[in-house]
Amino acid sequence: MNKTPKQLDFFERNLSVWVLLCMAGGLALGKLLPDLTTRLAHWEFGKDSHVNIIIAVLIWLMIYPMMLKIDFGGLRGVAKKPKGLLVTLFVNWLVKPFSMALLGWTFMQWLFGSVLGWIEPDTARSYTAGLIILAAAPCTAMVFVWSYLTDGDGPYTLAQVAINDLIMVFAFAPIVAFLVGVSGVTVPGGVLVASVVVFIVVPLAAGWMSRTALIRARGIGWFEGNFLPRFRPVTIVALLATLVLIFAFQAENITTNWTAVLLLAVPILIQVYFNSGLTYGLMRLFKVPHDVASPGALIGASNFFELAVAVAITLFGPTSPAALATVVGVLVEVPVMLSVCRVCNASRAWYQRALPATPR
Numbered sequence: 001m002n003k004t005p006k007q008l009d010f011f012e013r014n015l016s017v018w019v020l021l022c023m024a025g026g027l028a029l030g031k032l033l034p035d036l037t038t039r040l041a042h043w044e045f046g047k048d049s050h051v052n053i054i055i056a057v058l059i060w061l062m063i064y065p066m067m068l069k070i071d072f073g074g075l076r077g078v079a080k081k082p083k084g085l086l087v088t089l090f091v092n093w094l095v096k097p098f099s100m101a102l103l104g105w106t107f108m109q110w111l112f113g114s115v116l117g118w119i120e121p122d123t124a125r126s127y128t129a130g131l132i133i134l135a136a137a138p139c140t141a142m143v144f145v146w147s148y149l150t151d152g153d154g155p156y157t158l159a160q161v162a163i164n165d166l167i168m169v170f171a172f173a174p175i176v177a178f179l180v181g182v183s184g185v186t187v188p189g190g191v192l193v194a195s196v197v198v199f200i201v202v203p204l205a206a207g208w209m210s211r212t213a214l215i216r217a218r219g220i221g222w223f224e225g226n227f228l229p230r231f232r233p234v235t236i237v238a239l240l241a242t243l244v245l246i247f248a249f250q251a252e253n254i255t256t257n258w259t260a261v262l263l264l265a266v267p268i269l270i271q272v273y274f275n276s277g278l279t280y281g282l283m284r285l286f287k288v289p290h291d292v293a294s295p296g297a298l299i300g301a302s303n304f305f306e307l308a309v310a311v312a313i314t315l316f317g318p319t320s321p322a323a324l325a326t327v328v329g330v331l332v333e334v335p336v337m338l339s340v341c342r343v344c345n346a347s348r349a350w351y352q353r354a355l356p357a358t359p360r
Helices: 015-032 032-040 053-068 070-079 082-114 123-136 141-149 156-184 189-218 218-248 252-254 258-284 290-299 305-316 321-346 348-352
Strands: none
Touching: 015 032, 015 218, 015 252, 015 321, 032 252, 053 189, 053 218, 053 305, 070 156, 082 123, 082 156, 082 258, 082 290, 123 156, 123 258, 123 305, 123 321, 141 156, 141 189, 141 290, 141 321, 156 189, 156 290, 156 348, 189 218, 189 305, 218 252, 218 321, 252 258, 258 290, 258 321, 290 321, 290 348, 305 321, 321 348
């Protein structure tokens, strides 16, 4: 029986197009209505807090629905087959942020900055900080899409996402503070901790409590079939509106130095392919099943860009080069991750030749 190829829906398949349209719309807004854009950019929770009220609300509308999908009950099954999870955690937390710090320094501060002189030193350090923030936040929501496209083990993918979210609560702030500090940018510790609480701890707790209460009251079928789908248009609109505002706030920065987007894409692309290849290769070496290895490789390569954007804005402001660096991650994510999905599917037979006769 022929298997129907799995496809993304219309929005997800064209996410890069929507990002480009939002980028153009935001730039037009910033250039044509600069006074309005400036007022919106400075509408913050307190003086110099860098937490823009509108963007904070929009990001909450993106993150909370993602947290509703996390099933912490699935963690029990992972304990019986931990190798895939251990490989993913190794790449996510010990390789990915540190390799991005190295790539950021190599390209933004050394090659594009010191050697070629294309980027000013302070701007290069800020770009590196944004890249580190992007890499220190493992992907959550879109991983479910990538897992679906590669015939991944759904419960195992859910468990990996849940564990990564729990680790993020404790590891994200120290890793960002250390690596960004090493890159030469001062990180206000209180602001970083506050951003973790606001954008990870609170929505994670709210999502878990809402999920538990609603499933107990109405059942899992109603929750997944009726409640969760209601958030989909809200999440999409919030994502697109956030991008419009960010590019509006970045309009002057981008139009005066439009090559920055292309330069920032270089270390992001290298990081994605390096980390996905490393994860996939380690999974095969340790004879992890393909339906665990593929989502693991994709988790190790993609980023929780909603959180990264929120933290970069909170730490450095919506008009900062660091915020721009995280937005470029959104721009390149979908087409690059789709290419990784294709590689995982095309190499399935090669991968499975290394596995024992009895899986897991």
